[in-house]
Amino acid sequence: MASLKDLRNRIASVKATQKITKAMQMVAAAKLRRAEMAAAAARPYAERMERVLANLASSMKDAPGAPRLLAGTGEDKRHLLVVMTADRGLAGGFNSSIARLAREHARKLIAEGKEIRILCVGRKGADILRRQFPGKLDDIISLREVKSINFGTASGISERVLEEFREGKFDVATMFYSKFKSVVSQTPTAQQIVPAEIPADQTGDLLEGAVYEYEPSEEEILEDLLPKNVAIQVFKGLLENAASEQGARMSAMDNATRNAGDMIKKLSLVYNRTRQAQITKELIEIISGAEAL
Numbered sequence: 286m287a288s289l290k291d292l293r294n295r296i297a298s299v300k301a302t303q304k305i306t307k308a309m310q311m312v313a314a315a316k317l318r319r320a321e322m323a324a325a326a327a328r329p330y331a332e333r334m335e336r337v338l339a340n341l342a343s344s345m346k347d348a349p350g351a352p353r354l355l356a357g358t359g360e361d362k363r364h365l366l367v368v369m370t371a372d373r374g375l376a377g378g379f380n381s382s383i384a385r386l387a388r389e390h391a392r393k394l395i396a397e398g399k400e401i402r403i404l405c406v407g408r409k410g411a412d413i414l415r416r417q418f419p420g421k422l423d424d425i426i427s428l429r430e431v432k433s434i435n436f437g438t439a440s441g442i443s444e445r446v447l448e449e450f451r452e453g454k455f456d457v458a459t460m461f462y463s464k465f466k467s468v469v470s471q472t473p474t475a476q477q478i479v480p481a482e483i484p485a486d487q488t489g490d491l492l493e494g495a496v497y498e499y500e501p502s503e504e505e506i507l508e509d510l511l512p513k514n515v516a517i518q519v520f521k522g523l524l525e526n527a528a529s530e531q532g533a534r535m536s537a538m539d540n541a542t543r544n545a546g547d548m549i550k551k552l553s554l555v556y557n558r559t560r561q562a563q564i565t566k567e568l569i570e571i572i573s574g575a576e577a578l
Contacts, residue, residue: 370410377537439520
């Protein structure tokens with residue numbers, strides 16, 4: 286049975302931990318508001334870009350002169366998985382849920398006889414996937430030193446992906462990130478970014494029946510828009526991830542603070558019972574000694 290001193294030390298340790306988790310929860314809550322606003326502001330632009338590309342690409346995808354970023358290489362053999370996670374932990378299941386989705390996708394591709402390479406944005410995803418896919422990890426892009434996510438950050442990542450595509454290192458690139466819904470709900474998402482995948486619900490008539498003549502041609506417009514679209518989709522994924530990470534951390538730290546409070550109550554109860562038992566034992570010894578005299 287633990288001594289009173291051991292119980293006091295443990296209670297003090299749990300209280301110190303509770304203060305840390307409470308502070309981390311408050312910091313995550315403050316960062317969450319900014320991150321959520323940034324993610325919400327980026328969604329309409331990314332969705333509008335998809336709609337514009339859908340209308341431009343509807344008649345171009347299978348055309349002989351279609352850009353490679355739209356039509357692809359004509360093969361589906363080599364895949365690049367861009368896995369976006371955080372550089373820090375203590376965020377509940379945020380990192381592991383994204384890595385799990387990427388792992389399932391990678392295993393499915395390997396089972397079909399296809400080659401995979403993994404580009405990790407964030408070290409936590411790399412730590413998980415390195416053990417499960419040895420030799421498949423291409424590189425790690427850390428965002429630890431990045432003070433705030435901006436379009437320049439996304440442009441650097443997208444340019445890296447586009448350069449490898451131009452060099453013929455992969456045929457299809459898929460991005461994995463967590464889409465923010467609420468503090469307690471973040472959805473791991475897979476999105477193909479190369480070649481551009483036009484969602485079925487975006488192929489409607491954006492022009493509402495109007496007839497447009499493009500100047501320059503659709504091919505030239507797509508050559509300029511498609512690389513920008515990759516950067517925009519990466520930017521959207523980074524912002525969604527930033528909001529999801531703070532939401533998951535806030536929820537995890539709130540649970541940790543509550544659990545620490547419950548543990549303090551249990552340890553205090555054990556401490557009081559142990560102390561009472563020790564006092565009772567000392568009283569019995571004193572009374573027994575007095576009677577013996």
